[in-house]
Amino acid sequence: MKIHYYKFKICTALVLLVCSSLTVVLAQTTRPAHIGFIYPISTNGLGAPNITNNFSLHALGGLSAGERGLAIYGLAGMVQGDANGLQVAGLWSKVRGDVEGLQVAGLMNEARSANQAVQVAGIVNLLEMDAPVQVAGIFNKARQVQGFQTAGIFNLSQSAKGAQVAGIANFTKMVEGIQIAGIVNEVDSVKGVQIAGIVNRAKNVNGVQIAGIVNIAESSDYPIGIINLIQDGEIRIGFYADENLTSMIILKSGGKKLYGIVGLGSNLQYHELPYAVEAGVGLKVVDGGHFRLDVEGTNLFMTNFKRRGEYSRSGLKVLPAIVLSNKVEVFAGPSINYMHTKYAIGDELAGMSLWNRERRSVYKAIHLGLSAGINFRIY
Structure with missing residues (x-):
């Protein structure tokens, strides 16, 4: 009887150990790697939206709660929380939280905030809040840019501190630094330099306006253009x-x-x-x-x-x-x-x-x- 008793205790302990291990695995929110084809065909399966990964690699698309390292998606990637490190997507990268590091997409990047990151997209970068650097082939949008914003067609922001460069147009409320557009710049307040191939338009300019044809402002002491329509001039x-x-x-x-x-x-x-x-x-x-x-x-x-x-x-x-x-x-x-x-x-x-x-x-x-x-x- 004693032998059977000890066998029972050993089996019970093993079962409890296995159950405990399974509980730890199921409750785990961070994993070292996430490999997949397209959600939910991946190592994290249906639980992927609740798991944060240190490394992710997906042939087509991936979904996760967060990323803390390198994440590569053949087509598209979606992160429900924050992303730290490098994110690369062939078409579309979306982060519902904050991005820290570098976010690169062939077409479009989306994030809530990237104030400690760089966004590079073939067409569009979209941010609800702030970014230090945005580079897009067509369009950039952010609440505040403290650094560099450049787009092949136009940039849109509430505030830009640093440089804002667009092939066609820049639209913002306040610029501190330099604003350059191939055709038109439009801003409420400028502290620095505003340069446009055709038209600069502002309310108050504390600096220099340079336009190929027309500068328009309520107040601008140093406009350089063929025609300068300055309200207090x-x-x-x-x-x-x-x-x-x-x-x-x-x-x-x-x-x-x-x-x-x-x-x-x-x-x-x-x-x-x-x-x-x-x-x-x-x-x-x-x-x-x-x-x-x-x-x-x-x-x-x-x-x-x-x-x-x-x-x-x-x-x-x-x-x-x-x-x-x-x-x-x-x-x-x-x-x-x-x-x-x-x-x-x-x-x-x-x-x-x-x-x-x-x-x-x-x-x-x-x-x-x-x-x-x-x-x-x-x-």
Whole structure:
């Protein structure tokens, strides 16, 4: 009887040990590896949504409670909680919680927050909250970006601190740093630099706006563009002639300090150069009631659209002005210029020459000039 008693005790202990082991396995929430084809065909089976893994590898798609290392999905991966480490998906990667590390997908990344991670997607990155770095072929969306956000088409965020770069457009409420778009930037507040190929639009700019065509803002002291529509700035239309009797109608628009210059005109003395266009940027140096002093850097181009009728001049003008009223001012001042032309009488166009050279029918010179005219303030 004693032998049977001891056998019974040993068997009971073994059964309890096995049951205990099974209980530990079933209750386990973290496993070293998760290998599968597509949910639920995997080593974690139907329990995969409740298990966190240190390593995951799935031929098509995988599902887990969390990831703490490397996770690779042939097509798509979904994490119900947080993901730490590297996540790579052929098409789509979604994390319902926070991402720390790197999230890469061929098409789209989704997460609640990635404020300690980098998101890279072929098409779209979507975040409910924050990210330091987002890179997408088409579109990035985040609440706040503190670092770098770049997209082939456009970026959307509430706040961007660092750099925001898009091939077409950036839309955000506040930028601290630099914002660059191939076509348009739109933002409420800028502290830094805003650069667009065509249009910048903002409410308040504490920094510099640079646009290929138009800057629009309620307040912007340093806009650089052909046309600058600044609510607390000014717009002037003027007429001037230089020492060669090149006569121009000029539009000057900008903020309290910088303004853009664009003009059209002709030359009354040399009929072989009938068409003239000018563009540049000006700086208001002094604005003392009845006296004003501007410094302008401009480029003047004249042509007859024929091979031997081209003239280009880049120069710096110093233009003191007498303010006759709050709408009218007259100005006159010197300039120093670098010019080159294929026109046969280039030496006549650089009458006050400091240096000149002619080679292969191209005349070049550094010369002094003079401009005088009148401006009418319309805004």
